[in-house]
Amino acid sequence: MAQHLRELVVWCVMAENPKILVVDDEPVIIASATKTLGAEGYAVRSANTAESALELVRADTPDIVLIDLKLPMLSGLELLETIKKDFPQIKAIVMTGYTTEENARAAIEHGAVIFLPKPFSFEELLSAVERAGRFVKEDMKIRNP
């Protein structure tokens, strides 16, 4: 019985698309990501500073965060660190327009699962989000086997 209930919960969670938070100070990134991912059935919220992003994360924890490395006050990496500390289950995608090996390495070291160099196409964005989504589901399977 308990086994059946657990399977049902997993199914429900999997059926529901992951919740996404986009953090970038560029309006066009927020607008395009919100619109295109929304059209794919994702629930997308956005923040243009690390501080407002943290508020949103605490209010309603997303499954996936997309963080730009360069943010006005608190940097993308600092935000990532804070989120991963308090909410280790959140999968992070780090975006940057300044792609270097060091940036990519730093992002992965700080706990990001995917490094997404700008500029990206819709397909690349979607593919990154889908891969992160698979991580989320795998985590759920581990936590609720």
Place this chain on the structure above:
Amino acid sequence: MKVMQNKISYKLIAVVGSVAVVIIGVFAYLILNSHQQQLIAELERSAHQLSETVKSSTKHDMLLNQRESVHRIINTIGRQKGIEKVRIFNKDGEIILSTDSLDIGEMVDKQTEACYACHAADQPLEKVPISETTRIFQASLSSRTLGIINPIYNEPSCWQSDCHAHAPNQKVLGVLDITMSLADMDRGIRASQMRLFAFAIIAIAAVSLMIYLLVNRIVLKPVSQIVAATHHVAAGDLNYAIQLDKNDEIGELAKSFNDMTRKLSETQTQLYQSEKLASIGRLAAGVAHEINNPLTGVLTYSSFLLKRANDRTEFKEDLEVIVRETKRCREIVKGLLDFARQSQPEKRPATINDIIEQAVRIVQNQLMIHHIQVKQCLQEKVPPVNVDVNQIQQVLVNLLLNAYDAIDEKGGVITISTEVKKRNGAQRAADLAAAKDCLEIKVSDTGAGISGENLQKIFEPFFTTKGQKGTGLGLAVVWGIIEKHGGRITVESEVGQGTTFSILLLVDEEK
């Protein structure tokens, strides 16, 4: 320039000319003087001889007191050329015989030239040395005169003769005086003076002319070439070289001048290129970051629209163009960032031949498909060089791909060679490898070649002849990497023949 020409020639001519004047002057004075002395000595001797002749030829007639006969003899002698007068004075100074009949009976002042030698003192001398018996004096304005006196001494035959004209205690009976004209000799000396003067003038003129021509040829012309070259260089033409084939000091100067401008030009090019790369790097980094965000917007929206326009072909085609071109923009920006981010090489000792083989392996497939043969002429046992292996490999791959692009469909050959260039002493001191061994890597192709005009620009960022295929950053990156390794890259090319890139890297001395 003209002023300077004048100055050097003028100074030299002035110095040498005045030295010549002094030397020739002193020389002429000494020659003329000794010449004159010789002539006078000669004349004195002949005058003395003449006076002795007169004395002895008249002696007999004198003893017989035949004055007419004596007079005839001195008249005959006196008519000879150059003899002015022959006179005989008695003890009191009365002229008793003379070639000039007007003089006879006249008294001679004892202070005159003829008498002065003996009568200078209160008591007249009875014996005078031969040298004292002659004197030269200015008889008239035009000519000088040589006079010789010959005292006639009392002898036993004089006071024992029948006339008994002289007392036995008398020492000097009278004086024979002969004067001879020096006009001929003076004329000769003046002529000699004139000849010497003319010779001196001609000699000085000839020496001056020779100095002028020589200075002009050896100094002024080359100097004016060098001065012209400095003007060219000052005006910014650092490729100007002095065409001077001389082995003297000025040739040396011209050579070192050429060396200097060449080095200056190289340094300037290097500096210019470094500055340009650095500023383009900064610009690229700034622009790339700023442009990536709007580009993300364009790319996301357009690819999203393209996906949704499945059934609407009229939009689909246009959207495909937008997506494709935006992606091209992305590649350009990526290239720019790669270029801007040229990191400091992480050097470690490596064998260049291994890196070359690695690089060839990377592009081998692509080359073989296009019938391009790769020849490796690698010197065995090259010393290790201190390099960033990845960066040098990137350089070689870039050069190989450039060679590949230069070769058309018919195929061709790419040759890679390595050679150790031993230190070569002072001759190569001006070069990169001042006094160090270096390793030369050459990449040659048999492709289209590069025109001289383009050859100067190929290392400049964004210069490309490949149209849309290239970003124009490949060789700029190569240049930057080689420069950061303290090496040098040069290119030689001939249109239709091919291109050769030469890289010089310093050999690690400690190894």
